[in-house]
Amino acid sequence: MIWFAVLLLLAKPVGYVNDFAEIISPAVETKLETRLESFTASTSNELAVVTLKSLEGDTVENTAVALFEQWGIGQKDKDNGVLLLVVPNERELKIEVGYGLEPVLTDSRAGTIIRDVITPKFKENDYDSGITDGVEAILAVLAGQEITQSAGTNNYDGGRVVLIIFIMVITFIWLMRRRVRQGLPGSRKSSWGGWSSGKSNRSSFGGFSGGSSGGGGASGRW
């Protein structure tokens, strides 16, 4: 357990999506990363998705709190971060909510997302849809919408707007990249940071902004 804590301390965020357990397909990971990046840009809220191979004997709740504390998800003065932690080995997950978002993303809403949106997909071993739909449901709740079973697919009203924003962001990234490095495709990870910094070719994630949480949210298993 001590070793695990040390490992956890060493783990640095690589982006908004940190698929350490390698259960998310590259295409979905890129899509989520872009989605979460633009979400932070427009709302200043920070949502981190983390998958870990195993809990190494600790509870999913403790692990989520430790990770949240270590990375400081959310803005320091607003504590507006959310962590979606998925651990395939123990088949457990946790939505850890920063202090500032507790009134919106309540424990019972987090529990509903886990039970009705995420775990049904996980039970079919469909991590891609489970995580994508879960993220969309969390974003919908944070935007003040009610949870629907299929919040992830473009069934809700904001779907079209989101699609347009998505296309705009992609175009923007594409333009920036073209200007910065004249067409070199580069790796998937390096597309991160390329647009938030613009001028530098930073290949590592700039980090979260120092928000804190206190155990709010919900956990579940599948």
Add this chain to the structure above:
Amino acid sequence: MKKSLLIILAFVAVMGLSLMSTYNGLVTKSQNIDGQWAQVETQYQRRFDLIPNLVNSVKGIFTQEQEVFGQIAEARTRYSGAQTVDAKAEAATQVESALARLLVIVENYPQLQSNKAVQSLMDELAGTENRISVERKRFNDQVRDYNTTVKRFPTNLMANMFNFDERAYFEAVEQAATAPKVEL
């Protein structure tokens, strides 16, 4: 003559400054502990406010489980009557074990698992219990930090002089840590 006086004055000034910063450091740490305890109490209050809703939503279903409701009500009354920090902590622990018992009972009633209202209350309760344990752990971490400072040389001389005593940790009662057995 003048030179040695200056040296002594400088020495006294440096000592005074270092004593001041040690003293202020102790005050800050002590205040942090109090602040963290307030966080724990905020979560206790949250739990306290949740209980009536929870009990009302399940009371009708558990006709044979009146005993646990009696225990919860009693512990809750004791908590609201508690004046000192110690009494509050003790009463909170009682609330905790009674609630843990109720949680086990609820889990054993499959028809409740599909009841949305009960489910959402259970989420809130589970979240609250988790918050309490997080804030308590942080409280203990701060107490450990403070106690270490108070005991170490040379801060301990200063601490003795100004009566900075060691602070007590919050210790969870054994009963709360182990899941209670329920006969159904």
